């Protein structure tokens with residue numbers, strides 16, 4: 001029987017997660033937009049870069065710590081924002097991820113669409129946290145959200161700009177997924193195949209609610225389609241750089257713009273005063289047919305200069321992927337599905353397992369590449385595969 005103990009890499013965690021989650025929920029986590037070209041390319045792009053080791057280096061004292069968004073982290077990766085964690089872990093929802101982040105002293109990003117209120121997530125653990133912002137049509141609701149994040153002690157904001165509408169995720173349409181999952185006759189069989197998840201889901205009182213918006217109609221088993229449609233209409237459609245600048249000016253701490261996919265927009269983010277750009281195509285869940293974020297790192301670094309923080313996400317499944325991102329010029333990576341798979345496979349323990357796997361893979365990669373600190377990792381350690 002597969003357990004967390006015999007998961008040796010992130011894909012093993014994914015296989016275990018599949019055994020635990022109903023098919024529609026697995027599709028929600030693993031799926032992408034349209035033909036899933038961006039999703040596949042996010043992963044395959046890493047193999048177009050090769051690591052060039054430097055041998056006979058003294059690596060007896062390894063240091064991997066860094067600072068990102070004003071927070072010290074032990075390794076150059078941390079947990080990205082993922083909404084509706086209650087679907088993946090009905091008993092603990094976001095608490096599993098944030099507690100795992102605390103136990104591994106890394107950063108946790110809470111999503112605007114968390115199932116638990118941002119205050120509960122903040123109180124649950126002492127680790128540094130970022131708050132991910134979706135700007136909503138309702139200006140008052142959006143402003144209140146930022147005030148609440150500041151009051152709750154979130155260290156930094158991360159404004160997601162690639163979700164003006166929801167992506168076209170056809171796996172969800174086919175599997176009949178609704179948020180929250182709805183037990184229709186069609187989906188009943190799939191849910192019955194995962195009785196442990198289904199019982200936990202049915203018993204969880206708040207794991208499917210829109211934790212940050214008690215004032216909005218909360219999802220219930222009966223009106224999930226209406227809820228999904230309503231969610232799509234919440235986003236502010238006329239969000240511009242002026243809005244981003246106003247938010248940056250009114251927020252005291254570090255501010256990242258997530259969803260940057262070009263040199264021009266990275267320069268614009270720098271101009272409006274962002275601390276960091278997060279190169280991201282939302283894990284291939286929004287616009288299909290984009291480059292992989294890893295392919296942009298080198299040119300964005302050259303354009304923004306050495307001081308602006310570059311965080312990259314999308315397709316990170318191995319410690320070697322994180323090494324490649326650093327060698328190309330990123331400061332850190334944020335991880336989505338790599339941690340969500342752990343969350344689905346085993347709650348807090350599963351997330352810790354995912355973080356531990358990436359940690360040991362990254363450290364081994366550094367040693368084998370002959371680097372004893374992050375500063376030593378550079379373009380000399382990377383080359384593009386010939387014929388690409």
Ligand SMILES: Cc1cc2nc3c(=O)[nH]c(=O)nc-3n(C[C@H](O)[C@H](O)[C@H](O)COP(=O)(O)O)c2cc1C
Nearest residue numbers: 080081082083111160282283313314315335336337
């Ligand atoms: C299940 C799931 C939910 C997500 N929810 C959000 C969200 O609420 N806000 C956000 O900015 N990004 C969200 N993302 C995108 C992630 O933050 C991240 O950009 C992406 O997962 C990175 O790609 P990877 O999964 O290949 O690591 C979500 C991703 C997944 C897989």
